[in-house]
Amino acid sequence: MIDPRYFGDAIEELRRALSARGAAPELVSRLSALSEERRKLVRRTDEMKAARNRVSQEIAKLKAAAKTDPAVAAQAEARVSESKAAGEELKRAEEDLKKVEADFMSVSLIVPNIPHESVAVGTSSSANVEVRRWGEPAKMDFKPKDHVDLGASLGILDFERAGRMSGARFSLYMGAGAALERALIGFMLDLHTREHGYKEMIPPFMVGRDAMTGTGQLPKFEEDLFRTGTADRELFLVPTAEVPLTNIYRQEIIAQGRLPFYFTAYTPCFRSEAGSYGKDTRGLIRQHQFQKVELVKIVEPEKSWDELETMTRDAERVLQLLGLPYRTMALCSGDMGFSAAKTYDIEVWLPGQGAYREISSCSNCTDFQARRMQMRYREAPEAKPRLVHTLNGSGLAVGRTFVAVLENFQNAEGNIRIPDVLRKYLDGAPGFFAGPDGLWLRRDG
Numbered sequence: 001m002i003d004p005r006y007f008g009d010a011i012e013e014l015r016r017a018l019s020a021r022g023a024a025p026e027l028v029s030r031l032s033a034l035s036e037e038r039r040k041l042v043r044r045t046d047e048m049k050a051a052r053n054r055v056s057q058e059i060a061k062l063k064a065a066a067k068t069d070p071a072v073a074a075q076a077e078a079r080v081s082e083s084k085a086a087g088e089e090l091k092r093a094e095e096d097l098k099k100v101e102a103d104f105m106s107v108s109l110i111v112p113n114i115p116h117e118s119v120a121v122g123t124s125s126s127a128n129v130e131v132r133r134w135g136e137p138a139k140m141d142f143k144p145k146d147h148v149d150l151g152a153s154l155g156i157l158d159f160e161r162a163g164r165m166s167g168a169r170f171s172l173y174m175g176a177g178a179a180l181e182r183a184l185i186g187f188m189l190d191l192h193t194r195e196h197g198y199k200e201m202i203p204p205f206m207v208g209r210d211a212m213t214g215t216g217q218l219p220k221f222e223e224d225l226f227r228t229g230t231a232d233r234e235l236f237l238v239p240t241a242e243v244p245l246t247n248i249y250r251q252e253i254i255a256q257g258r259l260p261f262y263f264t265a266y267t268p269c270f271r272s273e274a275g276s277y278g279k280d281t282r283g284l285i286r287q288h289q290f291q292k293v294e295l296v297k298i299v300e301p302e303k304s305w306d307e308l309e310t311m312t313r314d315a316e317r318v319l320q321l322l323g324l325p326y327r328t329m330a331l332c333s334g335d336m337g338f339s340a341a342k343t344y345d346i347e348v349w350l351p352g353q354g355a356y357r358e359i360s361s362c363s364n365c366t367d368f369q370a371r372r373m374q375m376r377y378r379e380a381p382e383a384k385p386r387l388v389h390t391l392n393g394s395g396l397a398v399g400r401t402f403v404a405v406l407e408n409f410q411n412a413e414g415n416i417r418i419p420d421v422l423r424k425y426l427d428g429a430p431g432f433f434a435g436p437d438g439l440w441l442r443r444d445g
Helices: 011-020 025-066 072-106 147-154 159-166 176-194 209-215 242-248 301-322 370-373 398-408 420-426
Strands: 129-133 228-231 235-237 261-268 289-299 326-330 342-349 355-364 388-396 416-418 434-436 438-441
Touching: 011 025, 011 176, 025 072, 129 301, 147 398, 159 228, 176 261, 176 289, 176 301, 176 398, 176 420, 209 235, 209 242, 242 261, 242 289, 242 370, 242 388, 261 342, 289 301, 289 370, 289 398, 301 326, 301 342, 301 388, 301 398, 301 420, 326 355, 342 398, 355 398, 370 388, 388 398, 398 416, 416 420, 420 438
Parallel strands: none
Antiparallel strands: 129 326, 228 235, 261 289, 289 388, 326 342, 342 355, 355 388, 416 438, 434 438
């Protein structure tokens, strides 16, 4: 949720910022009108409460005087009747204020974050800006296969049987494929905890509506979520570990000296992909269930922009150690996620597609999520609490890393050379064979 000051004196700044994000102009007008109506009602109810207090004091004095002057008793009774009528009017005004505040909250919850001043203005990915590039795509003297064909020929992926169990956009990893996915998870977690300073967590894989609202998935993106629970308890399957990790300190005031928090977690992720019909229907790129190692930071506001650069480098380091070529893109205003003020997408090279594809998004959400969660900290023991800044990033999407390993390290026979950093996780595992030039994944019988 954005700072309420934008709905007052900074309304034109808000209008420009949301226009850059493609938000409907009437959304700002609606918020501005509700904000003004709320201010008037707050002022009106405050004045009525003050008048009521004055009348109550006057009635008390009249009743005291009536004990010695019977003529004053009638005045006291008249003022009591006026006070009751004023009380009913105040009650109606408070009900009006409550309704306006509910409407204001309902609308403000679907307003995206304000882009940072460094974010390029644009409406689509064509306006994204390349920041840097690492590695060169390998020159192959054969036509590279994509991961679907490689997975089938190696006997490590089965989409048909997964489909019979669960429908489209599900996958079945088998044998060496399952081992490789698990090795990637272990490698990522070890790197982030041992070298980058993140604390490993195992959060709930299901969360309530408040947690989803806190990170911005609700109410705007409800159709993209899988809902479950019982008759008296609504739960959502997490679309990313960002949700539970960022919510750890919701509605808390973090004591002085405890920040920053760096968290990492592996979780399965569940997304309905409601708006992606017909996109990436082949293979692992866009699934209803997939694995991801997530990075989350909760930091002081003054440090969040440096923390975004560091987080992005942490995610890039995974690809560097695996030897996978990538490029890093600064997203334009119209291509960023709902809660982000600035986002870097890391795109890995996939020979089977002949293209770079997103494998990580690293975002600074500033105080947008913290305001929704009321997550604050103190700079000093007696200082007024301030909202923290929250950041999140994929470190990395495991399935897409699996795809990149298969496609970038295949040979003409369809075998896969395993990156050296994964060898300790896979040596001796069925389906992997050590040779003079490294560890290879071959047909798992």
